[in-house]
Amino acid sequence: MVNAQPPKNMLTVRDNRTGKVVDIPIQDNSIPATAFKVLKAPRAEGEREENETEKGLRIADKGFLNTAVIRSEITFIDGDAGVLRYRGFPIEQLATKSSHLETAYLLIYGSLPTASQYKVWQDEVLHHGVMHSDAEQFFKSFRYDAHPMAMLTSAFAYLGSYYSEANPSLQGQKLFTKGDPESLAVMDKQIYRLIGKATTLAAMAYRVRQGRNFVTPPTGLSYTGSFLYQMDHLGEENYKPHPVLEKALDVLFLLHADHELNASATTVLQTGSSLVDPYSAIAAGCASLYGPLHGGANEAVIRMLISIGKPENVPGFLEAVKRKDKVLSGFGHRVYKTSDPRSFIVRQIADEVFRVTGKDELLETAMALHHEAMKDDYFVKRKLAPNVDFWSGLIYRAMGFPLDFFPVLFAVPRVVGWLAHWRQMMLQEGGVKIWRPRQIYVGPGKRDYVAVDERVAEEGPRLTPSPVVHSG
Numbered sequence: 001m002v003n004a005q006p007p008k009n010m011l012t013v014r015d016n017r018t019g020k021v022v023d024i025p026i027q028d029n030s031i032p033a034t035a036f037k038v039l040k041a042p043r044a045e046g047e048r049e050e051n052e053t054e055k056g057l058r059i060a061d062k063g064f065l066n067t068a069v070i071r072s073e074i075t076f077i078d079g080d081a082g083v084l085r086y087r088g089f090p091i092e093q094l095a096t097k098s099s100h101l102e103t104a105y106l107l108i109y110g111s112l113p114t115a116s117q118y119k120v121w122q123d124e125v126l127h128h129g130v131m132h133s134d135a136e137q138f139f140k141s142f143r144y145d146a147h148p149m150a151m152l153t154s155a156f157a158y159l160g161s162y163y164s165e166a167n168p169s170l171q172g173q174k175l176f177t178k179g180d181p182e183s184l185a186v187m188d189k190q191i192y193r194l195i196g197k198a199t200t201l202a203a204m205a206y207r208v209r210q211g212r213n214f215v216t217p218p219t220g221l222s223y224t225g226s227f228l229y230q231m232d233h234l235g236e237e238n239y240k241p242h243p244v245l246e247k248a249l250d251v252l253f254l255l256h257a258d259h260e261l262n263a264s265a266t267t268v269l270q271t272g273s274s275l276v277d278p279y280s281a282i283a284a285g286c287a288s289l290y291g292p293l294h295g296g297a298n299e300a301v302i303r304m305l306i307s308i309g310k311p312e313n314v315p316g317f318l319e320a321v322k323r324k325d326k327v328l329s330g331f332g333h334r335v336y337k338t339s340d341p342r343s344f345i346v347r348q349i350a351d352e353v354f355r356v357t358g359k360d361e362l363l364e365t366a367m368a369l370h371h372e373a374m375k376d377d378y379f380v381k382r383k384l385a386p387n388v389d390f391w392s393g394l395i396y397r398a399m400g401f402p403l404d405f406f407p408v409l410f411a412v413p414r415v416v417g418w419l420a421h422w423r424q425m426m427l428q429e430g431g432v433k434i435w436r437p438r439q440i441y442v443g444p445g446k447r448d449y450v451a452v453d454e455r456v457a458e459e460g461p462r463l464t465p466s467p468v469v470h471s472g
């Protein structure tokens, strides 16, 4: 229906194929994509039936550059101003005043806990840090040099196999969407388990890599302190992690806890929209984070710095990046078009850690790279600036973590954000709709089966499977 003088909060669209004009309501600076389905048109001369023109317009948005798929109250980012807020609290304030576990409560339940609420929360999370002893066999089934993210991703799905009571496929699909006290209790227990055991699973993956026995989560230490203890304890009496390193890692965990609909959080929601159990959804998110474009970038940054070597090699490397022969890992972001606010805090943490561990020899190269890239028109024009991964790897290296363990140090805290978004979707108004995007089909039109002796071989790269040379 078209108004003669449409109200201001409407988008008026005219389809020139038919002359049809529609007014589409604008809500929260967005319009519903389904509103365009009313714009149907007869198929044009020679147009493919697969375009489904008569069925209404579709919205094309490769890579989700401008598509909102959920209403969220959790995290807000202003990419132009370099603003990041968890439930309205600026990240800079949380980084200096809060802790990872307190921020986890904030992200998941929406408010800062009172002292008594926090004690219950912390006690439950730490209580659920212990893993079933059978998990030792699971982790020992990996080769010692298996990538820790492969172990962690598998471990989250494995973890879910212990809890049939948390599996909607067994208990009924409404297990987590009812929102009644019983359903919330089951949900919260899985949240305790996943956050509590994320550090334990990560530490077990680390011990596999080091060829060492597993360490039972200690009592009396903080969440992050317990994590460091489980990785580093080698039988010393009364071992305690270094307080500066424990605090630095806790702030890094807090900074990595959530980042609205990044690729891995979106993966958790895409997977969770089928109402699968949260362990499987978290495992999917972990797999997405593993990629070098996302959480794997902190590992890629160090490999990049090692390949550059000395600061005097930076200009040559940047030229290779401009030729698109190389990628400047740790730079660029889909949302931030200025420096990631977390990168400034990570940079400060690096100096605090280096005062304990000694400066990492790659720091000079990283600083030279940062300095040159930030004033180079190629990067300035593309609004490429350091993201959270640019400096964090230097800290992890200085703390002695193996290079391929760095993404694990991203995944462990990000379990909090994944759970916050998963819980929000399970409880959202109107219930959960399965996420099932549309496509624009440009493949072959209808064709008939061809008997094998009448076929003409398709040849050429990508058209046939690559041959494999078998050794032995």
Ligand code: SDX
Pocket (backbone or CB within 6 Å): 258, 259, 261, 262, 263, 292, 293, 294, 295, 297, 321, 326, 327, 328, 329, 330, 331, 332, 333, 334, 335, 382, 384, 387, 388, 389
């Ligand atoms: C994280 O989404 C999140 O919130 C993620 C995260 C979180 O907390 O969850 O913040 C964590 O994943 C941070 C990002 C870590 N990844 C990296 O550091 C990998 C390097 N960065 C790039 O791969 C890239 O910047 C992305 C993937 C992060 C963003 O890619 P976009 O938004 O799709 O940007 P694009 O690829 O369209 O780039 C636009 C232009 C292109 O050049 P032109 O084609 O216009 O000539 O910028 C170029 C790109 O080639 N470009 C880069 C570059 N990033 C983009 N060129 C060199 N080096 C880079 N790093």
